[in-house]
Amino acid sequence: xxxxxxxLIEKSKIEWANLYSSKKTVILxxxxxxxxxxxxxxxxxxxxxxxxxxxxxxxxxxxxxIGLCYAEPLVVIYSEDKPGVCYGEVDxxxxxxxLKAHLIDHNPMQKYSLGTFGDEKVEGFPVxxxxxxxxxxxxxxxxxCGIIDPTKLEHYLxxxxxxxxxxxxxxxxxxxxxxxxxxxxxxxxxxxxxTWRKWQFCHDSDSDQKYLICNADEGDPGAFMNRxxxxxxxxxxxxxxxxxxxxxxxxxGYIYCRAEYPLALERLHLSIEQAKDIGxxxxxxxxxxxxxxxxxxxxxxxxxxxxxxxxxxxxxxxRGMPRPRPPFPAVKGLWGKPxxxxxxxxxxxxxxxxxNGAEWFSEVGTESSTGTKTIxxxxxxxxxxxxxxxxxxxxxxxxxxxxxxIPNGKKFKAVQTGGPxxxxxxxxxxxxxxxxxxxxSVGTIMGSGGVVVMDEDTCMVDFxxxxxxxxxxxxxxxxxxxxxxxxxxxxxxxxxVNGKGKIEDIKLLEDLSEGIISGSxxxxxxxxxxxxxxxxxxxxxxxxAHIIDKKCPSKVCKELIHYWIDPELCVGCRVCLGxxxxxxxxxxxxxxxxxxxxxxxxCGMCYEVCPPKIDxxxxxxxxxxxxx
Amino acid sequence: xxxxxxxxxxxxxxxxxxxxxxxxxxQEKLNYLPKEAMRKIAKFVRxxxxxxxAIATFYAQFRFKPMGKNHVMVCRGTACHVxxxxxxxxxxxxxxxxxxxxxxxxxxxxxxxxxxxxxxSLAPCMMINKDVEAKINKKxxxxxxxxxx
Ligand SMILES: Cc1cc2nc3c(=O)[nH]c(=O)nc-3n(C[C@H](O)[C@H](O)[C@H](O)COP(=O)(O)O)c2cc1C
Ligand code: FES
Numbered sequence: 114x115x116x117x118x119x120x121l122i123e124k125s126k127i128e129w130a131n132l133y134s135s136k137k138t139v140i141l142x143x144x145x146x147x148x149x150x151x152x153x154x155x156x157x158x159x160x161x162x163x164x165x166x167x168x169x170x171x172x173x174x175x176x177x178x179i180g181l182c183y184a185e186p187l188v189v190i191y192s193e194d195k196p197g198v199c200y201g202e203v204d205x206x207x208x209x210x211x212l213k214a215h216l217i218d219h220n221p222m223q224k225y226s227l228g229t230f231g232d233e234k235v236e237g238f239p240v241x242x243x244x245x246x247x248x249x250x251x252x253x254x255x256x257x258c259g260i261i262d263p264t265k266l267e268h269y270l271x272x273x274x275x276x277x278x279x280x281x282x283x284x285x286x287x288x289x290x291x292x293x294x295x296x297x298x299x300x301x302x303x304x305x306x307x308t309w310r311k312w313q314f315c316h317d318s319d320s321d322q323k324y325l326i327c328n329a330d331e332g333d334p335g336a337f338m339n340r341x342x343x344x345x346x347x348x349x350x351x352x353x354x355x356x357x358x359x360x361x362x363x364x365x366g367y368i369y370c371r372a373e374y375p376l377a378l379e380r381l382h383l384s385i386e387q388a389k390d391i392g393x394x395x396x397x398x399x400x401x402x403x404x405x406x407x408x409x410x411x412x413x414x415x416x417x418x419x420x421x422x423x424x425x426x427x428x429x430x431x432r433g434m435p436r437p438r439p440p441f442p443a444v445k446g447l448w449g450k451p452x453x454x455x456x457x458x459x460x461x462x463x464x465x466x467x468x469n470g471a472e473w474f475s476e477v478g479t480e481s482s483t484g485t486k487t488i489x490x491x492x493x494x495x496x497x498x499x500x501x502x503x504x505x506x507x508x509x510x511x512x513x514x515x516x517x518x519i520p521n522g523k524k525f526k527a528v529q530t531g532g533p534x535x536x537x538x539x540x541x542x543x544x545x546x547x548x549x550x551x552x553x554s555v556g557t558i559m560g561s562g563g564v565v566v567m568d569e570d571t572c573m574v575d576f577x578x579x580x581x582x583x584x585x586x587x588x589x590x591x592x593x594x595x596x597x598x599x600x601x602x603x604x605x606x607x608x609x610v611n612g613k614g615k616i617e618d619i620k621l622l623e624d625l626s627e628g629i630i631s632g633s634x635x636x637x638x639x640x641x642x643x644x645x646x647x648x649x650x651x652x653x654x655x656x657x658a659h660i661i662d663k664k665c666p667s668k669v670c671k672e673l674i675h676y677w678i679d680p681e682l683c684v685g686c687r688v689c690l691g692x693x694x695x696x697x698x699x700x701x702x703x704x705x706x707x708x709x710x711x712x713x714x715x716c717g718m719c720y721e722v723c724p725p726k727i728d729x730x731x732x733x734x735x736x737x738x739x740x741x
Numbered sequence: 742x743x744x745x746x747x748x749x750x751x752x753x754x755x756x757x758x759x760x761x762x763x764x765x766x767x768q769e770k771l772n773y774l775p776k777e778a779m780r781k782i783a784k785f786v787r788x789x790x791x792x793x794x795a796i797a798t799f800y801a802q803f804r805f806k807p808m809g810k811n812h813v814m815v816c817r818g819t820a821c822h823v824x825x826x827x828x829x830x831x832x833x834x835x836x837x838x839x840x841x842x843x844x845x846x847x848x849x850x851x852x853x854x855x856x857x858x859x860x861x862s863l864a865p866c867m868m869i870n871k872d873v874e875a876k877i878n879k880k881x882x883x884x885x886x887x888x889x890x
Binding site: 146147149150151182183185189252298331332333334335336337340372373374375410411413414415416427428429430432433436489490491492493498499527532563567571576579580583587589716717721 | 755756757758759760761764765795796799800801802803816817818819820821822823824828831833855856857858859860862863864866871872873874875876879
């Protein structure tokens with residue numbers, strides 16, 4: 114089997130080199146979920162139509178997500194001898210223009226280009242990887258995403274794929290754990306627990322059967338790092354799992370992946386088949402004497418199943434409810450056997466560590482948080498997408514350098530890390546480094562790597578309410594502090610955003626937070642109050658404005674705003690009047706329009722339809738009628 | 742209604758751990774989980790029907806009422822929320838004439854909200870069957886559903 118794999122590696126490397134040295138045109142199109150939602154499949158159709166009808170011989174490669182999601186669909190064109198040029202927002206309609214310029218007139222189009230792909234320079238084009246969005250990144254786990262075709266094992270192999278596994282087999286399980294220990298790798302799924310330590314527990318326990326589970330549930334709403342990795346480089350996970358299984362002495366691995374990721378699931382199924390065919394899964398893998406198989410379990414839509422013991426219950430066929438720990442799964446897990454649960458990214462890092470060495474891994478990052486972290490940058494930020502930065506990069510650099518800052522000239526307000534379990538970090542603390550310990554010290558957590566940026570238009574009370582609503586819905590109901598506590602907190606927050614808040618509520622929220630944090634059974638409840646706690650700490654004045662002044666300063670909470678037509682600006686065009694579903698606007702042609710607050714449902718229709726040139730409608734904090 | 746789940750059961754041996762995948766397959770085949778199917782599944786895995794219900798009702802994926810031909814899922818995840826998902830949902834409800842969690846009488850559309858579809862960088866999003874619609878706003882919603890109606 115080893116021989117067969119080595120031959121395939123050799124062949125893959127040659128084919129990859131030939132692909133780019135040949136005269137043939139090569140076109141890469143990003144077709145991960147983000148690319149597809151932006152229309153990448155239509156773009157491919159259009160490319161095929163164009164090249165076919167113009168007799169251009171070309172190879173179209175569907176690649177994963179390179180992370181510049183804001184500019185999807187992304188297309189990279191390598192024509193004959195020119196270096197690759199990356200184009201952004203290439204919808205169907207632009208294909209013809211771009212391809213004609215690039216492939217027929219041999220004149221790459223600057224207008225739609227983001228830069229050149231690779232190191233070579235072309236007059237007038239920036240080098241894409243020197244642009245701020247990529248320059249500050251260190252792409253390791255994501256290095257191949259957007260470069261290789263994830264459905265081809267050969268592509269993975271040509272980049273040194275499965276070399277880590279070969280090394281692991283050479284040094285043996287104990288040395289594998291030692292290497293992971295030396296690398297300093299901490300779990301990328303949430304808590305940042307040292308990976309080697311769990312492994313050691315499991316390795317040392319004496320059991321006829323042990324299990325490895327990859328947590329690909331990615332329940333944090335607003336995060337998609339694992340999805341991108343699974344869709345863009347699925348073999349990286351498989352390799353990490355085989356290495357981990359070998360170190361633990363486990364013969365079966367499960368991937369628990371959420372059903373909402375159909376493309377990731379498809380890629381995983383395919384990769385597992387490919388790995389089986391070449392003897393990377395099954396019995397006596399690469400003549401090492403080690404047997405390992407991987408099964409896929411689809412999640413059924415419950416956030417709490419990301420918690421280790423709930424996840425195990427779910428695989429066993431029960432309601433996904435957590436149980437008290439200890440015993441920890443490493444001692445007593447799936448079907449009572451020692452079980453290790455690791456996040457997708459942690460396992461992908463393992464393949465890199467075994468390939469490149471522990472020292473290489475810890476070259477970047479901080480002393481206690483080594484390596485890099487993939488981060489989903491979303492919300493009110495210019496470069497929304499997926500990035501990978503060294504741990505220890507400050508939030509400020511992440512938001513303003515890599516992320517390009519806040520769009521539409523708005524002001525930055527806060528950044529939320531760690532999803533529903535995390536907290537908000539305000540402007541004053543933007544110099545906080547993104548590492549496990551620093552984020553904890555300001556009241557939030559790293560979580561799985563979701564970073565949501567908010568601008569002045571985001572209401573922090575509403576935002577906290579949003580997360581509590583999520584926690585309340587997702588609470589499994591087993592323990593009282595979480596089940597009833599989140600409900601009480603949500604009710605109070607609903608009151609506040611609806612203008613019925615009382616000043617005592619703030620204290621009550623703080624007390625409830627403490628009770629839920631200390632009394633809950635699992636991580637869901639223990640962290641659910643974090644969004645409220647941090648917004649109360651850093652944005653207390655917004656709560657007070659809602660409660661005392663009955664105003665929503667960010668103009669979000671419907672009950673605490675009103676719409677107003679500026680008589681100086683209104684030209685009496687009847688557009689808003691006609692669109693108002695509640696009949697709340699009076700006026701006539703060339704007669705200033707007025708909103709009757711008693712009838713207004715605050716649907717915002719008038720605000721949206723008022724012609725931009727006139728822009729006479731304002732949203733004003735506070736529910737009372739403004740006196741002019 | 743006569744329900745045949747043999748083709749689903751043939752892939753399984755009837756172990757407890759198979760309940761969730763069986764429910765998933767059965768729902769895929771039948772579009773929802775009617776009483777009759779629940780009874781058959783309980784029998785097949787040899788656990789009380791109440792236990793099968795206990796499991797199925799725990800997970801958001803399972804439904805016990807038939808779903809419309811088109812399944813519309815509006816994302817209410819964090820990124821989408823910050824980018825105006827509430828307004829999008831209002832508009833979809835308005836366009837379809839049903840509220841979240843409902844199915845239209847003509848069985849053309851069902852409307853649900855989901856926690857995240859993983860296209861957060863193109864928020865706000867919704868999914869119609871298996872297709873993701875990204876960067877949607879009121880206008881785009883109106884356009885999408887006026888074609889289909
Ligand atoms: C409510 C809850 C949800 C979680 N969701 C996830 C998740 O979606 N993905 C994940 O990797 N870890 C999640 N975790 C953390 C896992 O329980 C576990 O710590 C992690 O998968 C361990 O892997 P790691 O050591 O590689 O980080 C969640 C924890 C809790 C309490
Ligand atoms: S938050 Fe809507 S797609 Fe993730």
